[in-house]
Structures are given as C-alpha cells and as structure tokens.
Amino acid sequence: MKHILAVNFKAYPTAFGAKALKIARNSDAVAKEFQGSVEVVLLPPATELREILSTVSYAKVYAQHADPVEVGAYTGFIPPEILKDVGVEGIMINHSEHRMKLDDIEFLISKSKFLGLKTLVCGATPASVAAIASMNPYMVAVEPPELIGTGIPVSKAKPEVISNTVDRVRKVNSDVIILTGAGITSGEDARKAIELGTQGVLVASAVMKSADPGKKMYELANALAI
Amino acid sequence: MKHILAVNFKAYPTAFGAKALKIARNSDAVAKEFQGSVEVVLLPPATELREILSTVSYAKVYAQHADPVEVGAYTGFIPPEILKDVGVEGIMINHSEHRMKLDDIEFLISKSKFLGLKTLVCGATPASVAAIASMNPYMVAVEPPELIGTGIPVSKAKPEVISNTVDRVRKVNSDVIILTGAGITSGEDARKAIELGTQGVLVASAVMKSADPGKKMYELANALAI
Amino acid sequence: MKHILAVNFKAYPTAFGAKALKIARNSDAVAKEFQGSVEVVLLPPATELREILSTVSYAKVYAQHADPVEVGAYTGFIPPEILKDVGVEGIMINHSEHRMKLDDIEFLISKSKFLGLKTLVCGATPASVAAIASMNPYMVAVEPPELIGTGIPVSKAKPEVISNTVDRVRKVNSDVIILTGAGITSGEDARKAIELGTQGVLVASAVMKSADPGKKMYELANALAI
Amino acid sequence: MKHILAVNFKAYPTAFGAKALKIARNSDAVAKEFQGSVEVVLLPPATELREILSTVSYAKVYAQHADPVEVGAYTGFIPPEILKDVGVEGIMINHSEHRMKLDDIEFLISKSKFLGLKTLVCGATPASVAAIASMNPYMVAVEPPELIGTGIPVSKAKPEVISNTVDRVRKVNSDVIILTGAGITSGEDARKAIELGTQGVLVASAVMKSADPGKKMYELANALAI
Numbered sequence: 001m002k003h004i005l006a007v008n009f010k011a012y013p014t015a016f017g018a019k020a021l022k023i024a025r026n027s028d029a030v031a032k033e034f035q036g037s038v039e040v041v042l043l044p045p046a047t048e049l050r051e052i053l054s055t056v057s058y059a060k061v062y063a064q065h066a067d068p069v070e071v072g073a074y075t076g077f078i079p080p081e082i083l084k085d086v087g088v089e090g091i092m093i094n095h096s097e098h099r100m101k102l103d104d105i106e107f108l109i110s111k112s113k114f115l116g117l118k119t120l121v122c123g124a125t126p127a128s129v130a131a132i133a134s135m136n137p138y139m140v141a142v143e144p145p146e147l148i149g150t151g152i153p154v155s156k157a158k159p160e161v162i163s164n165t166v167d168r169v170r171k172v173n174s175d176v177i178i179l180t181g182a183g184i185t186s187g188e189d190a191r192k193a194i195e196l197g198t199q200g201v202l203v204a205s206a207v208m209k210s211a212d213p214g215k216k217m218y219e220l221a222n223a224l225a226i
Numbered sequence: 227m228k229h230i231l232a233v234n235f236k237a238y239p240t241a242f243g244a245k246a247l248k249i250a251r252n253s254d255a256v257a258k259e260f261q262g263s264v265e266v267v268l269l270p271p272a273t274e275l276r277e278i279l280s281t282v283s284y285a286k287v288y289a290q291h292a293d294p295v296e297v298g299a300y301t302g303f304i305p306p307e308i309l310k311d312v313g314v315e316g317i318m319i320n321h322s323e324h325r326m327k328l329d330d331i332e333f334l335i336s337k338s339k340f341l342g343l344k345t346l347v348c349g350a351t352p353a354s355v356a357a358i359a360s361m362n363p364y365m366v367a368v369e370p371p372e373l374i375g376t377g378i379p380v381s382k383a384k385p386e387v388i389s390n391t392v393d394r395v396r397k398v399n400s401d402v403i404i405l406t407g408a409g410i411t412s413g414e415d416a417r418k419a420i421e422l423g424t425q426g427v428l429v430a431s432a433v434m435k436s437a438d439p440g441k442k443m444y445e446l447a448n449a450l451a452i
Numbered sequence: 453m454k455h456i457l458a459v460n461f462k463a464y465p466t467a468f469g470a471k472a473l474k475i476a477r478n479s480d481a482v483a484k485e486f487q488g489s490v491e492v493v494l495l496p497p498a499t500e501l502r503e504i505l506s507t508v509s510y511a512k513v514y515a516q517h518a519d520p521v522e523v524g525a526y527t528g529f530i531p532p533e534i535l536k537d538v539g540v541e542g543i544m545i546n547h548s549e550h551r552m553k554l555d556d557i558e559f560l561i562s563k564s565k566f567l568g569l570k571t572l573v574c575g576a577t578p579a580s581v582a583a584i585a586s587m588n589p590y591m592v593a594v595e596p597p598e599l600i601g602t603g604i605p606v607s608k609a610k611p612e613v614i615s616n617t618v619d620r621v622r623k624v625n626s627d628v629i630i631l632t633g634a635g636i637t638s639g640e641d642a643r644k645a646i647e648l649g650t651q652g653v654l655v656a657s658a659v660m661k662s663a664d665p666g667k668k669m670y671e672l673a674n675a676l677a678i
Numbered sequence: 679m680k681h682i683l684a685v686n687f688k689a690y691p692t693a694f695g696a697k698a699l700k701i702a703r704n705s706d707a708v709a710k711e712f713q714g715s716v717e718v719v720l721l722p723p724a725t726e727l728r729e730i731l732s733t734v735s736y737a738k739v740y741a742q743h744a745d746p747v748e749v750g751a752y753t754g755f756i757p758p759e760i761l762k763d764v765g766v767e768g769i770m771i772n773h774s775e776h777r778m779k780l781d782d783i784e785f786l787i788s789k790s791k792f793l794g795l796k797t798l799v800c801g802a803t804p805a806s807v808a809a810i811a812s813m814n815p816y817m818v819a820v821e822p823p824e825l826i827g828t829g830i831p832v833s834k835a836k837p838e839v840i841s842n843t844v845d846r847v848r849k850v851n852s853d854v855i856i857l858t859g860a861g862i863t864s865g866e867d868a869r870k871a872i873e874l875g876t877q878g879v880l881v882a883s884a885v886m887k888s889a890d891p892g893k894k895m896y897e898l899a900n901a902l903a904i
Contacts, residue, residue, distance in 0.1 A: 011526040017537045044497040044529055047538050065528025073656070074463040074518025075547040078497055085469045086499050094365065095527040101327040102320065107352040128332040130359040134398060172360060172398055204525070231875025237752040243763045271756060272724040273764050299882070300689040300745025301773040304723055311695045312725050321753040430751070546780065554772065556782040558806040580784040583809040586850060624812060624850055 003224040004139070004179055005190075005217070006041040006120065008064065009048075009093070009200070012208040016048050023207070024052045025194075026214030031058035037225040039200075040217070041120075046078055053087050060089040062120060066112075068104035075224055080111050090118030094132070096182075102131075105185025109137050122181055124203070126161075128169040133176050138222050140169065141181030141202045146181040153189045157195055166197040187223030199225060200219045229450040230365070230405055230426025231268040231416075231443070232346065234290065234321070235274075238434040239265030249433070250278045252283070252440030254272075256447045257284035263451040265426075266443070267346075269318055272304055274310050277419040279313045286315040288346060291376055299383035318342030320358070322369045323407075325409050328357075335363050348428070352387075356394040359402050366395065367407030367428045380409040380418055426450060456591070456631055456644075456652025457669070458493040458548070458572065460516065461500075468500050470561040471503040475659070476504045476511070478666030482673050483510035491652075492669070493572075495544055505539045512541040514572060518564075520556035533564050533627040537606055541574055542570030546584070548595045548634075554583075561589050574633055574654070578613075582620040585628050592621065593633030593654045600634040605641045624649040638676030652676065681902040682817070682857055682878025683895070684719040684798065684869075685744065686773070687726075689815075690886040694726050701885070702730045702737070704892030708899050709736035712786060715903040717878075718895070719798075721770055724756055731765045738767040740798060746782035758789050768796030772810070774821045774860075778810075787815050800859055800880075804843040811851040818847065819859030819880045830863040832870055844875040865901030 007027065009015035010161040014023060024042055031040035040059040045053050053061050063086075067077035083091055094100045095110050100108075105121060112119045118138040123129035129142050144161040147154060154162060162180055169178055180193035190201050202219065210216040229250065233253065235241035240249060250268055257266035265275050268287040289312075293303035309317055316381050317320050319334050320326045326334075331347060338345045344364040345383055349355035370387040380388060388406055395404055406419035407428040414428050434443040455482055459479065461467035466475060483492035492511040495521055496504050500655055505513050515538075519529035535543055545560050546552045552560075557573060567623045570590040575581035581594050596613040606614060621630055632645035635656040642653050655672065662668040685705065685773045687693035692701060692802040702720055709718035719738040722730050731739050741764075745755035761769055771786050772778045778786075783799060796816040801807035822839040824846040825832055832840060840858055847856055860870035867888050868879050881898065 008527060011523055011529060011531050011534060013523050047530060047534055047536055049499055051466050051502060052606070063528075069463065071463055073547040075656075076515075076544075077463055078499060079463050082468045082497055082499055083465060084509060092528075097525060097527040098529070099326045099327045099329050102331060102354055102357060102373050103325050103350055105328060106351060106357070110353070117569045121373060124322060124329055127336070127361050128328055131332070131360045132605055134357045135353050184674065204527075207521060234753060237747065237749055237755055237757050237760060239749050242760045269731055271760055273727055273756060273760055275725055278730060291753075293688065297691050300774060300792040301686060301775040301882075302741075302770075303689060303776070304725060305689050307688060308694045308723055308725055318754075323751060324755070430753075551779045551781050553777045553778050553857050554806055554809065555802055557780060560805055562805070577784060579788070579813050581811045582781065583784070586809045586812050603749060613769055637830070653745055 001199065002037055002039045003179060003194060003226070004039050004041060005221050005224055006179060006200065006202045007043060007207050008092070008202060008204040009042070009208060010064070010204050011045060012105055014208050014213070020048050021045055021051065021055055023213045026057050027217050028059045030160055030214065030217040031056070034221045034225050036171070038221045040148065040221065048087050049088060050108040057126045062090040062092050062118070064086050064092055064095070066091040066093060066108055068100070068107045080108065080115055080117055084115045084117055088117065090120060092120040092122065092136065095122045096124060096148055105132065105136055108226040109135050120154070120179070126165040126168045129165050130172055133169040133173040136173065137176060139177040139179060142198065143181040147199060152183055154180055154183040154192055154196070157183060162193070162196040162198060188221045189221050190223040191226070194224065227425065228263055229269060229420060229452070230265050230403060231447050231450055232426065232428045233269060233412045233433050233443070234318070234428060234430040235268070235270045235434060236430055237271060240434050241271055246270055246274050247277065247281055249439045250281050253443050254282040254285045254305045256440065256443040257282070259452050264447045275312050275314060280441070286319050288316040288344070289314050289445065290318055290321070290332055291324055292317040292319060294326070294333045297373070299382060304342055304443070306334065309416060310341045310343055314343065316360040316364065318346040318348065321348045322350060331358065332361050335361050346405070352391040352394045355391050359395040359399040362399065363402060365403040365405060367405040367409040368424065373409030378409055379411060379415045380406055385408060385418070385422055387401055388419070388422040388424060399409055414444040416446050417452070420450065420452065454489055454491045455646060455678055456491050456629060457673050458631060458652065458654045459495060459659050459669070460544070460654060460656040461494070461496045461660060462656050463497060464532055464664070466660050470641045472496055472500050473503065473507055474582050480508040480511045480671040482666065483508070486581050486677050487566060487672045490673045490676050492673065501540060514542040514544050514570070515540050516547070517546055517550055518543040518545060518560055520552070520559045532560065532567055532569055536567045536569055539541070540569065542572060542590065544572040544574065548576060548600055557584065558587055561587050563622045569607060572631070578617040578620045581617050582624055585625040587623040588625065589628060591631060593627040593631040594650065595633040603664065604635055606632055606635040606644055606648070609635060611644070614645070614648040614650060639671045642672050642675040643678070646676065646678065679878065680715055680717040680783065681872060682717050682719060682855060683902055684749055684857060684880045685721060685885050686770070686880060686882040687720070687722045687886060688882050691721060692886050692891070693723055697732055698726050699729065700720055701891045702733050705895050706712065706734040706737045708895040709734070709893065711874055712899045712903050716899045718899065725769050726763050727766060740768040740770050740796070742770055742773070743776055744769040744771060744786055746778070747784045752807070753775065753861070758795055760785065762793045766795065768798060770798040770800065773800045774802060781848055784813055787813050794827050798857070804846045807843050808846040808850055811847040811854050814851065815854060817855040817857060819857040820876065821859040823860030830861055831863060831867045832858055832874070835861060837870070838878060840871070840874040865897040868898050868901040870902070872904065873901065
C-alpha cells in the first residue's frame with residue numbers, strides 16, 4: 001500500500017487564488033515523481049476545488065469538510081452530492097477546528113460510501129479515534145491534543161499516544177488507513193509516523209506556510225517513500 | 227441484573243414544580259415495590275434535581291444532560307462536577323433532542339468515570355450506538371429513527387433494528403447496559419424490548435403525558451420484573 | 453434605484469454543475485435585458501462561484517453564506533477574504549436555513565464593509581430585521597415565518613407583516629435595501645412586494661425548481677421593472 | 679433609579695453547594711443594607727436556583743441562561759417557563775461565554791416579556807449592543823473585548839468604548855438599563871462605570887474568586903450607592 005501525504009490548505013493566505021494553484025501544481029509534480037509509493041492528497045477550500053481539480057493529474061483532491069445535509073433546501077451548506085459532482089475523490093470531516101456531532105459523522109460516512117466518495121475522519125483521543133474507526137471510514141487521522149499546534153514533533157513528544165491509538169483502532173477495524181495528524185513538520189517526523197504504525201501524515205502549516213511548499217512536499221514525500 | 231426503567235421528564239408541563247414532585251413520589255413507590263428486580267431512573271430538568279433528590283429514596287436520579295466543560299468561567303453551562311455535588315447518580319447525554327459532538331461525548335464519559343458518575347448515552351443507528359459503546363459508557367439507549375415519536379410500538383415496528391444494534395454493540399462491548407429508547411408506551415412494549423436483547427427501556431411521554439403516571443410506571447415496571 | 457431580483461440556488465439539484473451554469477446564463481440574459489431597472493443577484497453554492505462568475509456579465513454574484521472567521525487556521529470554513537478573492541459582489545448571511553449568532557452577524561457586516569463586499573442579511577420578525585438593519589448591512593431580507601415554505605403568496609397572506617417590518621427598519625435605518633424574502637412565486641407576488649415598500653425580492657424554489665427557470669426569471673424581472 | 683450590582687456565579691468552584699449558599703446569604707445582607715439605592719442581582723447555575731431563592735430576601739435572582747425552546751419535548755434544555763415556575767426575577771442571555779443566535783435572543787426577549795420575566799442581554803461591541811437594545815430587553819450589559827478577562831479596570835482601559843456604546847444604545851432605546859459587564863474588580867471601577875453613563879455593573883470573578891465575597895460585595899455596593 002502507498003503511504004499517504006495529505007495537505008490541509010485550511011483558510012491560510014496561501015489556500016486560495018494563484019498561490020493555491022501554484023502549491024497544487026508543485027504538489028502534483030511531487031505526486032507524479034512518487035506515484036509508485038506515495039499518494040498525495042490535497043484539501044483546498046470549497047471555492048477552489050474545481051480549479052484545482054482541473055490543474056492536477058496525479059494528486060488526489062478531497063474537500064476539507066462536507067455538511068451533513070441532503071441535496072435540497074439547505075442554504076450555505078455543501079452536501080456530499082455537490083462535492084461528488086465537483087469531482088473530488090473524498091471528504092475530510094471532524095477536523096480539530098471543525099468538530100462534528102457523532103450522528104453527523106455517521107451520516108456522512110454512510111452517505112459518502114453510497115456516493116463513492118472516500119472519507120478521512122479526524123479524532124483527538126485513542127477512544128474517539130477508535131469510535132470513529134468502528135464506523136468504517138476510509139481513513140482516520142489521529143490528532144493528539146499533546147501535539148496540535150505546539151510545533152512539537154511527534155518524534156520528540158510522547159510517541160505512545162500514536163501507538164496506543166493504533167492499537168485501539170486495530171481492535172475494531174483492521175483495514176482503515178491511519179494518519180498521524182498533528183506535529184508533522186519534517187521528513188523525520190513523517191518517517192517517525194510510519195514507524196509508529198500509521199500509514200501516512202496529515203500536514204498543514206508545514207507546507208502552507210513554507211517559503212518553498214514544493215520543496216517541503218518533496219521532503220515529506222521522500223520520507224514516506226519507504 | 228435488574229432491568230432498567232428510565233423516565234425522561236424532558237421539559238414537559240409535568241416536568242417541573244409540584245407535578246414533577248408528584249410523579250417522582252409515585253415513581254419512588256414503584257421503585258420500592260420492584261426494588262429487587264427493576265431499577266427506576268428519573269431524569270428531571272436541572273432546576274428540579276435537588277428537590278427531587280431529597281424526595282425519593284428508592285429511585286435513582288440522573289441529569290438529562292451535562293455540558294462538556296470544566297468547573298470555571300462557563301456561563302449558563304452545567305459541568306459534571308456541579309451535578310456530582312447535586313447528588314445525581316449519573317447523567318444522560320446525546321439524546322435525540324440534544325445531539326452532541328463525538329469529542330464532547332468522549333470527554334463526558336471519561337470525566338464522569340473520574341467523578342464516579344454513571345453515563346447513559348443515546349444513539350440513533352446501529353453504527354452510532356456501537357461507536358458510543360466502544361467508548362465504554364455505563365448504559366446506551368437505542369433510539370431508532372423508525373420509532374421516535376411515531377407512537378409505533380417496537381413490537382410492531384421492525385424489531386430487527388433493535389436486535390441488530392444489540393449485535394453490533396456486543397461486538398465491541400460485552401458489559402454495557404442497553405436500553406430501548408423509543409416507541410415504548412406499554413408494558414407489552416417493555417417486555418418486547420427485553421426479548422430483543424436489551425436490558426431496559428427509556429420512556430418519556432408514556433409516563434409524563436399519562437393521566438395517571440404512577441399507574442403507567444407500575445405497568446412498565448411490572449412488565450420489566452422478569 | 454433598481455429593484456433587486458435575488459435568486460438563492462440553495463443546494464437544490466439544479467444548484468450545481470451544468471444545470472446551475474444554464475440557469476446562470478439564462479439569468480444573465482434577463483439581467484442584460486432589464487439592466488436599466490432590475491439588478492439580478494445570483495447566489496450559488498461556494499463550489500460553483502468561480503465558474504458562474506466567469507459565465508455571467510450582467511448578473512451580480514453573491515455567496516450564500518460566509519463563515520465568521522479570519523484568514524488562517526480554519527478548516528472547512530470560508531472567510532470573507534476568500535470570497536473577495538473569488539470575486540463575488542457580496543455575501544448573504546443569516547438565511548432562515550442558516551441562522552447565525554448576533555456577534556457573528558456583526559463581525560461579518562463590519563469585515564465585509566472593510567473588504568468592499570456587500571451584505572444581504574436575512575431575518576424573521578420585524579424586531580429581528582430592525583436589529584439587523586441597525587448594524588448597517590447593505591440589504592436585509594424579510595422572511596416572515598408566516599410565509600416561508602408555505603407557498604402562500606405574500607399578496608394573499610397578511611401583507612401587514614411586510615409593511616410593519618418596513619416601518620420598524622426605517623426607524624433605525626433610512627438607506628438599507630429591503631427585500632421580501634419568502635412567499636414569492638410569481639410576477640404578481642414580486643409586484644406586491646414592491647407595493648408593500650420593499651425594494652426587491654429574494655426567491656429560491658420559484659426559479660430553481662421551475663421547468664423553465666429563464667422564463668420565470670423574465671416574469672419576475674418584468675414585474676420588478678417598474 | 680437604583681444602580682444594579684449583578685453577580686454572575688458562572689460555574690466557578692464557589693458557584694454551587696454550600697459555598698454558593700454562603701455567598702448568596704452574604705450578598706443578601708449587602709442587598710438589605712443598600713436596599714434604598716442598589717439592586718443586587720445573583721446569577722447562580724440552574725441547579726442552585728431553587729435553594730438560593732429560598733435563602734435570599736432582598737437580592738434578586740436571575741438565571742444565567744435560558745434555552746430558546748417552548749415547554750415540551752426538549753431534553754436537557756430549560757425553557758423560560760420552567761424558570762418562571764422556579765421563581766426567578768429574570769434571565770441573562772448571550773453572555774460572552776454563551777453567545778446566541780439573533781433569532782433566539784429575539785424569541786427569548788419576547789417570551790420573557792410575555793411571562794413577566796426580566797431580561798439581561800450581553801453584547802460585545804457598540805453595534806451589537808445597540809442591535810440588542812433595539813429589541814427592547816430590560817437590561818443590556820456591555821462587555822468590550824478590550825476588557826473581558828484581561829483584569830484591566832475600565833477606568834484605565836479606553837473608557838470611550840463604554841461611552842460610545844451608551845451613545846449608540848440611547849439612539850434606539852431611551853429606557854433600557856445599561857450595565858458595564860467586563861473589567862470591574864473594585865469599587866473604583868464600579869463608580870467609573872456609573873460615571874461613563876451606565877446604570878450598574880455585571881461582575882463575576884471579582885466576587886466569586888474573592889477571599890471574602892461578602893466584603894467585596896459591600897465594596898462594590900457602597901461604590902454604586904450614589
């Protein structure tokens with residue numbers, strides 16, 4: 001199986017317009033180079049999805065979020081059906097900056113499966129990530145509060161948080177892809193995430209705030225190409 | 227193990243003041259009569275907890291909800307610590323009328339365990355109830371959307387919704403008490419809930435809107451005393 | 453001043469992809485024909501904004517919603533700055549299907565003004581629309597609960613709900629454009645909205661669910677061209 | 679008119695149980711002493727309301743929050759009708775720690791008026807407090823973000839934030855009582871709040887975290903007794 005390198009654009013200044021397209025193109029070049037061993041997943045804001053999808057050929061594109069509604073009279077909400085039409089490969093939900101109700105997570109996992117969309121569901125603690133995994137998403141991302149936004153690399157923070165989560169997830173789900181979703185800023189961190197039993201990483205500022213996002217993507221992909 | 231008869235007072239006109247105290251007293255008499263075989267759990271609004279606790283001797287009292295906050299600067303929220311001080315036996319969370327974020331459910335289950343409070347966590351679908359059960363609450367209640375508020379007794383609705391949920395829950399948790407949480411209006415329904423593999427019932431309008439709540443409590447307890 | 457014909461695409465089956473582009477093109481033709489007297493405003497989902505903006509020349513495009521966040525680490529949220537970059541003329545907020553906190557409404561009105569974006573803010577009652585108007589948005593839309601989704605035309609429902617709202621709004625704000633935002637399905641309704649003292653209409657299903665959306669747009673624009 | 683000394687108990691460790699009762703008794707003694715010139719308002723958590731109401735004779739008791747629901751099938755929510763039955767004088771809503779939707783604020787102001795409950799509605803900015811005032815609550819509290827939780831006394835922070843808010847409120851509402859709702863920790867601050875054109879103060883930690891809450895209440899009431 002390929003390792004995953006997922007990049008959350010968030011709403012950073014580089015997440016939209018020309019800067020976002022450039023990061024997408026550079027990431028696509030990295031995706032092409034490592035196509036045999038690493039899957040690059042880009043997560044731009046909803047407004048940028050169609051343009052970025054028409055720009056990349058090797059990288060996959062996921063939405064950063066989907067709303068737990070059906071097609072119909074829902075103003076200012078994006079149901080999975082619209083994202084399917086847009087052409088994304090999948091959706092991310094329940095990011096630490098956008099936590100959702102348990103019911104809505106379950107609805108979106110089921111609905112996405114029905115529509116042929118993949119799901120990447122984030123969670124904070126071993127117990128909550130295992131609960132998510134029991135609902136059979138395509139991927140989960142472990143975001144230990146110990147690591148989020150601290151800049152502490154997972155290799156130096158308590159790594160047992162990650163391995164404990166992997167253990168609990170595997171008790172309820174042997175297939176789900178597990179990403180390390182916080183504290184990854186370097187190739188060394190990415191490699192450590194793999195050693196701890198996860199199958200990839202979910203990064204954001206490391207790439208989006210980098211002086212050279214393409215170079216940072218190369219560093220991370222290269223570390224995951226093992 | 228005793229079967230559970232849990233009564234959600236909601237914010238019904240009978241849920242507060244003198245009417246609520248009367249229902250509590252009548253329920254306590256039923257709790258006394260069936261103390262060997264049925265555990266009666268009363269769930270009044272937060273404002274009524276202290277008075278009802280000082281009124282009953284045999285029935286257990288749970289809060290209808292707790293907020294996922296710590297003790298501190300949280301205006302208009304009730305953390306579990308306050309409920310512990312009030313003297314409740316436990317808390318209910320994630321009722322279909324008050325769905326919560328997955329993270330908050332996990333926080334409240336952990337925090338309650340730490341404080342010595344029991345948890346009753348509601349859920350809608352087999353997948354979401356199993357996800358909840360994987361986080362080790364004390365009780366779960368299955369509220370199939372097919373049954374909520376329809377007045378259709380579980381014995382006549384598709385009973386496999388309940389038994390499927392029981393099956394999925396037992397795969398991840400062998401101990402959690404499972405309640406049937408929708409569509410129970412009669413002793414016959416309560417008995418059917420037990421036959422389907424659950425250990426009790428969570429009722430609301432059947433008692434709170436009854437012309438004779440004490441009589442309805444007796445009917446339900448009597449059916450569960452098996 | 454031109455009258456306003458605003459079309460909320462919501463998340464209807466016609467709100468995205470090829471169907472949405474066709475409605476946008478047809479609406480643009482209507483906008484061209486009535487450019488001296490009617491301003492056509494289109495409100496597509498966030499994912500469709502860039503394509504529709506590059507499709508129309510006469511119609512204005514607003515976002516259906518914006519999130520009350522800054523540019524930065526906000527996953528799955530769209531701050532006004534992104535919408536400014538996308539090129540919309542303005543944003544709608546607080547639609548009856550997407551009610552917001554008072555604070556967030558105030559933040560978005562201020563932020564939009566700073567960015568040079570117009571705001572269309574919806575409200576339900578005379579009191580709440582007047583409260584909104586006191587915060588100086590560009591437009592408000594009156595959505596009386598008596599009219600929403602009932603299919604009852606404003607000309608036959610209690611028209612004093614609209615005129616009372618106009619009176620209360622004008623006491624605190626003499627400039628804001630007022631739209632009638634519910635119960636408009638025909639040219640006759642649109643004309644009635646103008647007679648009641650509002651400066652335009654906000655429609656949704658009348659156009660989006662029409663067998664011939666372009667023809668319906670023409671009918672409404674023609675009625676407003678007075 | 680009497681000046682107002684309102685004490686938000688929040689969910690502080692002193693906000694419930696014996697400690698809360700003691701603060702209530704001490705505050706009641708202060709309320710008695712200054713009954714000709716200062717109105718003391720206590721805002722305990724929902725669980726403590728009945729006991730505190732039966733403890734005090736001179737102080738008024740408000741709820742810290744009410745939920746925008748009717749009496750009925752609403753689990754874990756407290757409608758104003760329950761609070762009316764409990765016996766409170768009024769409700770506070772939209773505190774900076776519990777912001778609400780504009781619609782819900784409007785609903786609760788109207789409903790409270792209908793039930794004979796007073797309303798104290800908080801707001802952050804001159805524009806949002808004026809919008810609130812336009813909906814005719816009984817009191818508003820100005821909580822400038824510049825002052826909340828900073829410990830900076832209003833007398834030393836930019837006092838024009840308060841006076842600007844008073845100006846804007848008075849343009850839409852000549853009657854509403856205005857409280858200064860952040861940054862008050864001393865009698866000097868309380869007096870400054872009056873000088874700036876407000877009719878009282880809303881405090882929390884100054885009393886609830888005080889080594890001697892009764893003494894702090896006396897200091898504040900004494901400063902307001904002018």
